[in-house]
Amino acid sequence: MKATGCSPTPDHSARNYSAVQQVAEYDHETMADPLFTISSTLRAAFAVVTGLPPEEIDPVVRPSDRADAQANGALALARQLGKQPREIAEAVVATGMLAASCSVTEVAGPGFINLTFKPEFLASELADAAGDERLGVRLAGQQRTVVIDYSHPNVAKEMHVGHLRTTIIGDSLVRLLRFVGHRTILENHIGDWGRQFGMLIEHLLDLGETEGAHELSVGDLNTFYREAARKFDDNDEFKDRSRRRVVELQGGDAETLRLWHLLVDESMRYFNQVYAQLGVLLSNDDLMGESAYNDMLAMVVDRLRDQGLLQHSQGAEVVFADGFVNREGDPLPLIVRNSLGGFLYAATDLACIIDRVERLHADLLVYVVGAPQAHHLNMVFAVARMAGWLAPPVEAVHVAFGNVLGEDRKMFKSRTGDTVKLSDLLDEAVARATASVREKNPEMSPSEQAEVGEMIGIGAIKYADLSTDRLKDYVFDWERMLAFDGNTAPYLQYAHARICSIFRRADLERASLGSIVPSLAAPQERALALALLQFDTTVHDTLDKFSPHRLCTYLFELAQAFTSFYEACPVLKDGHEATRESRLALCDITARTLHQGLFLLGIEAPERM
RNA sequence: GCCCUCGUAGCUCAGGGGAUAGAGCGUCGGCCUCCGGAGCCGUAGGCGCAGGUUCGAAUCCUGCCGAGGGCACCA
Numbered sequence: 260m261k262a263t264g265c266s267p268t269p270d271h272s273a274r275n276y277s278a279v280q281q282v283a284e285y286d287h288e289t290m291a292d293p294l295f296t297i298s299s300t301l302r303a304a305f306a307v308v309t310g311l312p313p314e315e316i317d318p319v320v321r322p323s324d325r326a327d328a329q330a331n332g333a334l335a336l337a338r339q340l341g342k343q344p345r346e347i348a349e350a351v352v353a354t355g356m357l358a359a360s361c362s363v364t365e366v367a368g369p370g371f372i373n374l375t376f377k378p379e380f381l382a383s384e385l386a387d388a389a390g391d392e393r394l395g396v397r398l399a400g401q402q403r404t405v406v407i408d409y410s411h412p413n414v415a416k417e418m419h420v421g422h423l424r425t426t427i428i429g430d431s432l433v434r435l436l437r438f439v440g441h442r443t444i445l446e447n448h449i450g451d452w453g454r455q456f457g458m459l460i461e462h463l464l465d466l467g468e469t470e471g472a473h474e475l476s477v478g479d480l481n482t483f484y485r486e487a488a489r490k491f492d493d494n495d496e497f498k499d500r501s502r503r504r505v506v507e508l509q510g511g512d513a514e515t516l517r518l519w520h521l522l523v524d525e526s527m528r529y530f531n532q533v534y535a536q537l538g539v540l541l542s543n544d545d546l547m548g549e550s551a552y553n554d555m556l557a558m559v560v561d562r563l564r565d566q567g568l569l570q571h572s573q574g575a576e577v578v579f580a581d582g583f584v585n586r587e588g589d590p591l592p593l594i595v596r597n598s599l600g601g602f603l604y605a606a607t608d609l610a611c612i613i614d615r616v617e618r619l620h621a622d623l624l625v626y627v628v629g630a631p632q633a634h635h636l637n638m639v640f641a642v643a644r645m646a647g648w649l650a651p652p653v654e655a656v657h658v659a660f661g662n663v664l665g666e667d668r669k670m671f672k673s674r675t676g677d678t679v680k681l682s683d684l685l686d687e688a689v690a691r692a693t694a695s696v697r698e699k700n701p702e703m704s705p706s707e708q709a710e711v712g713e714m715i716g717i718g719a720i721k722y723a724d725l726s727t728d729r730l731k732d733y734v735f736d737w738e739r740m741l742a743f744d745g746n747t748a749p750y751l752q753y754a755h756a757r758i759c760s761i762f763r764r765a766d767l768e769r770a771s772l773g774s775i776v777p778s779l780a781a782p783q784e785r786a787l788a789l790a791l792l793q794f795d796t797t798v799h800d801t802l803d804k805f806s807p808h809r810l811c812t813y814l815f816e817l818a819q820a821f822t823s824f825y826e827a828c829p830v831l832k833d834g835h836e837a838t839r840e841s842r843l844a845l846c847d848i849t850a851r852t853l854h855q856g857l858f859l860l861g862i863e864a865p866e867r868m
Numbered sequence: 869g870c871c872c873u874c875g876u877a878g879c880u881c882a883g884g885g886g887a888u889a890g891a892g893c894g895u896c897g898g899c900c901u902c903c904g905g906a907g908c909c910g911u912a913g914g915c916g917c918a919g920g921u922u923c924g925a926a927u928c929c930u931g932c933c934g935a936g937g938g939c940a941c942c943a
Contacts, residue, residue, distance in 0.1 A: 319885095321886080331885095331887095335886095371887070582871095631937055631938065634871080742906090745880090753906055
């Protein structure tokens, strides 16, 4: 069949273009990245020269300005062996073991080995990656069961920019984890329990169930919550009713539970609309709200008591963990149950750990939670370790993130000082993007303009958030995130769309390109090939640090390498028939890498824009 | 007061032991016989301060300065 643009070729089983969501069933051995390949060659060469066991040697291979790569291992080994670094480096080169893959191997400076790869070697590695559904990305060495805890909006409360960060960082991490072969369990720990539900239920009754439910389901959550809180503060009769209602809720009163369910369901209906607009993987199947752990809380306390960890302090039931002190420098306890007998969120968080480890058999717990929670989570983890619930090989990781700031570098707020509704933010992004699509493509049908505008607008918001180190605060700036130049989603999407445009013009079997070994004569072809081959390492680096911005940086550099190539290397023009197939093959794998990379960030790649 | 995070170009950000610290935006200057110019090529401009470890520090350690956050019954 003829390829049309970037459309998937679903009947071609070897190379389905659509993004890979789950791992292939076969075991995968390709190691496309030449830096990875050369590392093992160098390790062996260093072993020959030094007589050390290969596993004790780090050849310290890095990308280089002066060559394709540089190996700095000689400098570190020189001291330990009492030799000159240059001497070792020269001996490594003299083994001849690098000759198969490198055209130039020179020792420079104090003992760096500069490496230039043979074009044939790069081309062959690239052809391997191109022929692979996973684009040469290795599976994780060890498959883990990972629980990712993220998003967690509060029932009957508006979602805002803070939820945006946890939701899309979590979503990207899920996609990355799955791609390298881990088993993922998504958990949306929604705030669906607590004292505030007394007033929320009473307010629902005051409004009338139908009217109240409507207000929630259409997303007028701010009004609902604010009105309930206002009455609670101003109206003693309402306050009394609310308090009685909390008791009934906790006591399991059927009618109260029905009303509570109504609040949860209507809120989720709204949240699911936001998730759908965002294009994230979360669904109702992933709901594990606070209330889900209610039945475990007494057990948590019992188990802590049985292990002798539970102490009474100022009327509360607490656990003291080493290393935590309060303002006065006295030991700071983790309060599991307050002096009135109520369970606190520490109890729920501990129940979560038990549930995830003992019921779900997770061996990695990922918490995508704001940085201010670091102290609390560290205490919870510490107590869980004391209790033996969190023991190797099980690990817990706090994937922390900073705040979203406005242009004034203060917490992102609307002009009136309110928190900005997430859905309003998404609507505005889509509206802005659609407007520019309409401007650039007047001939495009309105429905396609809307479709593309949504991909660009949502992609821009996500990319702006994901592309900066998650730990830092970042400044929300419409102009910058929606710009079509610079490190933005539209720039990456544009690079992808341009390649799709080439394939619309080219009359060929797209799938056949996978078996072509490209020639890498022009410097831009070489640079593009080198960039493409780093996808594998990048994906694994990104996951090692749980930092999607590493993948963003990579994709931006790849897109830049492509546009430079595209500028300098004619693909379909007359007079370039000899390089046509080779360059089309480069275009093909670039498009697939961009598409897959964006998919791993949760961003769609339109075929025209 | 103690603890955590962060200070890199005018602005927004990468780089987290290796050579001359990279991008983007903005500035300034080139490239339209152009497969999508929403582009490409070039230009100038910087590691908060002070010590220390190291053959080598933006990166690791200590202190200071500055910003943000946390520090007992909300989550």
